Amino acid sequence: MGEQDKRIQEAKAQWAGGNPDLDKLTRSTDWGDPVEPLYTPEQAEGLDYLDESGFPGEYPFVRGIYPSMYLGRPWTIRQYSGYDSPQDTNRRFRYLLEQGQTGLSVAFDLPTQIGYDSDHQMSAGEVGKVGVPVDTLEDMEVIFDGLPLDKLSTSMTINAPSAVLLAMYVSIGLKQGLDPGVLRGTLQNDILKEYTVRGTYIFPPEPSIRLITDIFAYCGQNAPRFNTINVAGYHMREAGCSAVQEIAFSFSNAIAYIEAGLAAGLDIDSFAPRISWIFNTANKIFEEVAKYRAARRIWAELLKERFGAKNPRSWMLRFHTQTSGASLTAQQPFNNAIRVAYQTLAAVLGGAQSIAACSYDEALSLPTEESVRTSLRTQQVLLEEAGVTDTIDPLGGSYYVESLCQQMYKRIKELMDQVEEMGGAVAAIESGFIQKEIESRAYQTQRDIESGEQVVVGVNKYQIEEKPPVGLAKANPQAERDQLERLAAVKARRSADRVERTLAAVRDTAQGDGNLLPAIIEAVQAYASLGEICGVLREEFGEYQPVKTI
Amino acid sequence: MQRRIRVLAAKPGLDGHDRGIKVVCAALKDAGMEVVYTGLRQTPEAIVSAALQEDVDVIALSTLSGAHNEHLPKVAGLLQERGGEGILLIAGGIVPAEDRPALKEAGVSEIFGPGASINEITSFISEQASPTA
Numbered sequence: 001m002g003e004q005d006k007r008i009q010e011a012k013a014q015w016a017g018g019n020p021d022l023d024k025l026t027r028s029t030d031w032g033d034p035v036e037p038l039y040t041p042e043q044a045e046g047l048d049y050l051d052e053s054g055f056p057g058e059y060p061f062v063r064g065i066y067p068s069m070y071l072g073r074p075w076t077i078r079q080y081s082g083y084d085s086p087q088d089t090n091r092r093f094r095y096l097l098e099q100g101q102t103g104l105s106v107a108f109d110l111p112t113q114i115g116y117d118s119d120h121q122m123s124a125g126e127v128g129k130v131g132v133p134v135d136t137l138e139d140m141e142v143i144f145d146g147l148p149l150d151k152l153s154t155s156m157t158i159n160a161p162s163a164v165l166l167a168m169y170v171s172i173g174l175k176q177g178l179d180p181g182v183l184r185g186t187l188q189n190d191i192l193k194e195y196t197v198r199g200t201y202i203f204p205p206e207p208s209i210r211l212i213t214d215i216f217a218y219c220g221q222n223a224p225r226f227n228t229i230n231v232a233g234y235h236m237r238e239a240g241c242s243a244v245q246e247i248a249f250s251f252s253n254a255i256a257y258i259e260a261g262l263a264a265g266l267d268i269d270s271f272a273p274r275i276s277w278i279f280n281t282a283n284k285i286f287e288e289v290a291k292y293r294a295a296r297r298i299w300a301e302l303l304k305e306r307f308g309a310k311n312p313r314s315w316m317l318r319f320h321t322q323t324s325g326a327s328l329t330a331q332q333p334f335n336n337a338i339r340v341a342y343q344t345l346a347a348v349l350g351g352a353q354s355i356a357a358c359s360y361d362e363a364l365s366l367p368t369e370e371s372v373r374t375s376l377r378t379q380q381v382l383l384e385e386a387g388v389t390d391t392i393d394p395l396g397g398s399y400y401v402e403s404l405c406q407q408m409y410k411r412i413k414e415l416m417d418q419v420e421e422m423g424g425a426v427a428a429i430e431s432g433f434i435q436k437e438i439e440s441r442a443y444q445t446q447r448d449i450e451s452g453e454q455v456v457v458g459v460n461k462y463q464i465e466e467k468p469p470v471g472l473a474k475a476n477p478q479a480e481r482d483q484l485e486r487l488a489a490v491k492a493r494r495s496a497d498r499v500e501r502t503l504a505a506v507r508d509t510a511q512g513d514g515n516l517l518p519a520i521i522e523a524v525q526a527y528a529s530l531g532e533i534c535g536v537l538r539e540e541f542g543e544y545q546p547v548k549t550i
Numbered sequence: 551m552q553r554r555i556r557v558l559a560a561k562p563g564l565d566g567h568d569r570g571i572k573v574v575c576a577a578l579k580d581a582g583m584e585v586v587y588t589g590l591r592q593t594p595e596a597i598v599s600a601a602l603q604e605d606v607d608v609i610a611l612s613t614l615s616g617a618h619n620e621h622l623p624k625v626a627g628l629l630q631e632r633g634g635e636g637i638l639l640i641a642g643g644i645v646p647a648e649d650r651p652a653l654k655e656a657g658v659s660e661i662f663g664p665g666a667s668i669n670e671i672t673s674f675i676s677e678q679a680s681p682t683a
Contacts, residue, residue, distance in 0.1 A: 110563070122591070122593070129617055199565070200564075240569055330665050365646060442572065550576070550585070
C-alpha cells in the first residue's frame with residue numbers, strides 16, 4: 001500500500017469515527033451484497049486497469065465495445081411494436097421511422113410465436129392482440145410494404161418458429177431484388193428462456209437447438225450481417241430474477257447454444273460474432289451500469305479463453321436493452337415516464353447498442369401513438385440534450401461503480417459455475433433449478449412490496465384516489481375476422497400441389513440431419529403457412545412438456 | 551371442521567406471463583389453501599374439467615394478453631353448464647376497466663389488476679369461497 005493510500009485509509013477511519021451512525025445506514029444491492037455508505041479509492045483497489053478495464057473497443061471491452069462509442073455513432077432507437085394487423089403495423093412502422101426511429105422491432109401475436117395459424121382453435125381471441133399476426137408470406141409483404149430492407153435493420157421477437165420468419169424475411173428481400181447478404185436484422189431465437197419464463201416454446205430442447213444451429217449455419221453462409229440469435233436476460237429479469245441471475249442464466253443459455261454450434265461442426269468465429277443480446281434495464285441506476293460493464297468482461301473472457309475465438313467481434317457483447325416492464329405501475333401511470341427515463345439513462349451509461357424505452361401506459365394496455373412518441377422522445381432528449389454522450393463510459397473510475405462491477409463479476413461467475421456443475425443450462429432447466437430460483441425471488445419481491453420494505457411510488461406509498469384511465473389504446477375487434485379472411489383468401493389462391501410438395505420436403509429434411517432452412521424457404525415461397533410448417537415439425541419433433549415447479 | 555379451501559390456478563389461452571399467477575399460488579399455499587396449478591395454454595374445457603375433477607372451491611385465472619373477453623366468459627359458461635356454479639371464479643392480469651362489468655355479468659366474481667396485493671386476493675378468497683365437505 002502506498003503512502004497516499006495509507007493516508008486515505010487513516011482519514012477515512014477518522015471520518016467514520018466521527019460519524020458512528022453510518023454503519024447502521026448500510027443498504028444492500030439487488031442481489032443481496034451490502035452497499036457501503038461511502039466508496040473511496042481503496043475499494044476500487046486491486047483493479048488492474050489495463051487487464052481488467054482497458055480501452056473502449058479493446059479486450060475485455062469493459063469501457064464499451066467500440067473505440068468511439070456514441071461519439072462515433074448513437075445507439076439505435078428501436079421501439080418494440082406490432083399490433084392488430086399487418087396493415088396497422090406497417091403504418092406504425094412508417095410513423096416511427098418518420099419520427100426519427102432508426103431500427104424496427106417487430107412484435108408478433110401469440111399464435112404466430114407458438115406456430116399456430118390464425119384459424120387454429122387455440123388462436124381464438126389471441127389474433128393480433130400482443131403483436132401482429134403472420135400466417136403466410138403475404139402478411140410479411142404487407143408489414144414491410146414500402147420499406148426497403150437494405151436501408152433498415154429489423155429485429156424480430158420470435159423464438160420457436162424463428163426459421164420460418166427468417167425464411168419469410170429473406171423471401172421479402174428477394175422480392176425487393178436484394179441478396180440475403182445485404183439484410184441486417186436480428187432473430188430472438190432463444191428457446192431456453194422460453195422454457196423457463198416466457199412460455200412460447202413449441203418443440204423439446206434437442207430439435208429446438210438443432211433449428212438454432214441450422215440458422216447459425218445458414219446465416220453464416222448466406223446472411224452474414226444477420227444477428228442469428230438475441231440471447232435474452234430480459235424476460236428472466238421480468239419474471240423476477242436479480243441482475244446477477246439475469247446475466248449468469250442468460251450466459252449459461254448462450255454457452256449451451258455455442259456448444260451445440262461447435263458440436264454441429266461450426267467454427268466458433270463463424271457464428272459467435274452474430275450472437276447478440278437483450279437485457280433488462282431496471283431501476284437501480286448504478287447497479288445496472290455495473291452489470292453491463294462486468295458482463296462485457298465476462299463474455300469477452302469466456303469467448304477468448306474458454307472457446308478460443310480469434311475474431312475480436314466474437315468477444316464483443318453487443319446488446320439491446322429494453323427498460324423494465326415489470327417496474328411499470330397501473331397506478332398514477334405518468335410516473336412510469338419518469339421511471340423509463342432513469343432506466344434509459346442507465347442503459348446509455350451502461351453502453352447499450354440499441355434501446356427500447358417502454359411507454360408509460362403499458363401496465364394498462366398496448367401503448368398509444370402518443371405514449372410511444374413520448375418514449376421515443378425520452379431517448380432523443382438523452383441523446384441530443386443531456387450531454388451524457390459527450391465522453392465515453394462516463395462512470396468508469398467511479399469508486400462505487402468500479403467496486404460494484406468487481407462484485408458483480410465475481411457473483412455472476414459463481415452462479416455460472418453452479419449451473420455448469422449441474423450439467424449446464426439444459427440440465428438446470430430440466431431439473432427446475434432456474435425456474436425455482438426466479439419464482440422464489442419473485443415471491444420475495446412481492447412480499448417486500450407488501451410489507452413496505454421495497455417502495456413502489458404510487459402503489460405502496462404516496463397513493464392517491466384515481467379515476468379510471470381514459471384514452472387507452474383498444475384492440476380492433478374486427479382485426480381477427482379480417483385476418484381469418486385474408487388467410488382463407490391466400491389458401492384459396494395458392495397452388496395446393498406446390499404447398500404439399502414443399503411441406504413434404506420440410507418433413508424429409510426434418511427426419512434427416514440436413515439444414516432445414518432451404519426447405520423452409522421453398523415452403524414459405526409457396527405460401528405454405530407458418531402453422532402448416534410448424535405443424536409438420538410438431539409431428540416430427542414432438543412438443544415440449546413443461547417442468548412442474550408448483 | 552371445514553376442510554381447506556381448494557384452488558385451481560390456470561393460464562387460459564396462449565399467454566406465457568406467469569410471474570403473477572405463480573406468486574399468487576405461493577401466497578395461497580402459505581395461507582393454508584390447497585393449490586393445483588395447471589400451467590400455460592389451457593383451454594376453457596380443460597380448465598373446467600380439471601376443476602370439477604379436482605373438486606375445487608375456486609378457479610383463479612390469469613390473463614395478460616388481452617384475450618380475456620374470449621376466455622373468461624367461456625369458462626364461466628362451461629361451469630354453469632356442468633354444474634360448477636358453486637365454484638368461485640376470479641381472474642387477474644391486465645383487464646381494462648371498461649371490460650369488467652360484462653365479465654362480472656358473465657360470472658367472474660372479481661378481477662385483480664396490476665398492483666393488487668396478495669393479501670387482498672387471499673382475504674377475498676377466504677371470505678367468498680365456500681368449501682363443501
